[in-house]
Amino acid sequence: MFNIPCVLMRGGTSKGPVILASDLPVDVQERDAVLLSLMGAGHELEIDGIGGGSPQTSKVAIVSPSDSPDADIDYLFAQVMVKERRVDTTPNCGNMLCAVGPFAIEKGLVTPKNPVTTVRIRNLNTGTFVDAEVQTPDYQVSYEGDTQIDGVPGTAAPVGLTFLNSAGCKTGKLLPTGNTTDVFDGVEVTCIDMAMPMILIDAHQMDKTGSESPADLDSDLAFMQRLEKIRLKAGEVMGFGDVTNKVIPKPVLLSKPTAGGTIKVRYFMPHNCHKSLAITGSIGISTATIIEGSVAHKIISDLPKDAFTNIVNIEHPSGKITVSLLKCGNKIENTRASVIRTTRKLFEGNVCVPEIALAEAI
Structure with a gap:
């Protein structure tokens, strides 16, 4: 059994662990095997892991410092299948994205400002950039506030997300078939x-x-x-x-x-x-x-x-x-879009993964 530091966070209407890339195996197959194990993939309830038994609650955000001069941090999103033993890193997730900025600030990857810190995020799944405006009064991340979003009970601090270059994120074209319809x-x-x-x-x-x-x-x-x-x-x-x-x-x-x-x-x-x-x-x-x-x-x-x-x-x-x-x-390809979301830190600590999980990658 080995321990992986993580922070379980609600991001918008999604939920999942946010993990530093440096705390996961570098090898992709080994990394995915660890994610499958820690989430409990392959069972409809994900009963043997910390996944929530639905696509919205079986998500992982992997964060690291960015080597791009245009970004502060890199974010890799992993959709862990619930009933299948499979990880998909082809899409992005904008809901978990709003948890990434606060996490990066609290982990020391981004220096906070007062009262709001803008974190430039490069999404590795799509190669796109997003600005996240995080509430940091007195240079501390604040999760409490009066912003309410539909699909989430209660209120929390707002996180503003501006998608900077999202057109053609996976195909290179806004309209991939070349047709409007x-x-x-x-x-x-x-x-x-x-x-x-x-x-x-x-x-x-x-x-x-x-x-x-x-x-x-x-x-x-x-x-x-x-x-x-x-x-x-x-x-x-x-x-x-x-x-x-x-x-x-x-x-x-x-x-x-x-x-x-x-x-x-x-x-x-x-x-x-x-x-x-x-x-x-x-x-x-x-x-x-x-x-x-x-x-x-x-x-x-x-x-x-x-x-x-x-x-x-x-x-x-x-x-x-x-x-x-x-x-x-x-x-229209140059259009920028902004939304307001909220996030909350649910717990932080270590998630335990059996050593046999790595054997799946071999």
Whole structure:
């Protein structure tokens, strides 16, 4: 048995351990074997680890000093599968991202300022940069505050996240297929790569209203099979090849808002519907609303013209996420998007991993 220092943190609507890269094996196979063991992957409850038994609570953030002159720290996100013994580091996670800045400051990787410290983060999964504004009154990280986000009880200190160069994060193109819309299995979609590769679909084209609960969508096996069929076709055309064992691209159902927002979404991870919405997903969805001819733009096209502002309110199963868009020049690819999230430190200490876990990597 060996011990790995970690801090269990809630980041936005996600939760998982945040670990220094220097406390994990350098070899990728050995590192992943350790992550599988410490999270308890391969069991639906992750009963033999600290994972929470759902994709939102089976996440790991790995942090290190950055060797890039444009960043303070590097962040590698690892999605640990719940029922499978597999780790996926292809996507980014914007919710866990908001825990990374406070962690880095408390670990001495970034010098705090008073009252707010901006931490420039390079996401190693996508090669993109994000500014995180962390509350540091009197040069100390503060987790307490009066900011509330939907999907999380109570309030906490705000963490502002600004995504600086998210267009084409995995494919090199905002619209990877070269088209504003494509048709797969008779369904019109928009394939977009902005912070997260996604397939945007009008819910009505899938015989859904867009207001269904995540549980209802997950239990509709015929619908889920059709959604996966579209995802597999889109993934190939987007340049990812066979995405059967990949968590990108993410399929997203879009519909008209019903609670005063700009647009309503049901976001898949990709085989379960998110109970709220991934932050990286919100960046791409909000950007799509300003791309003329996209599925998102068509859905909101009959909203009053004064509704088209730089603020996009996205309705999701747990409430709303507000995204602020800043156009830099005439190209949508240069758009920057900002969101406000919260984070909390839950515990810090050592997670115990059996030595036999490394044998899995051999």
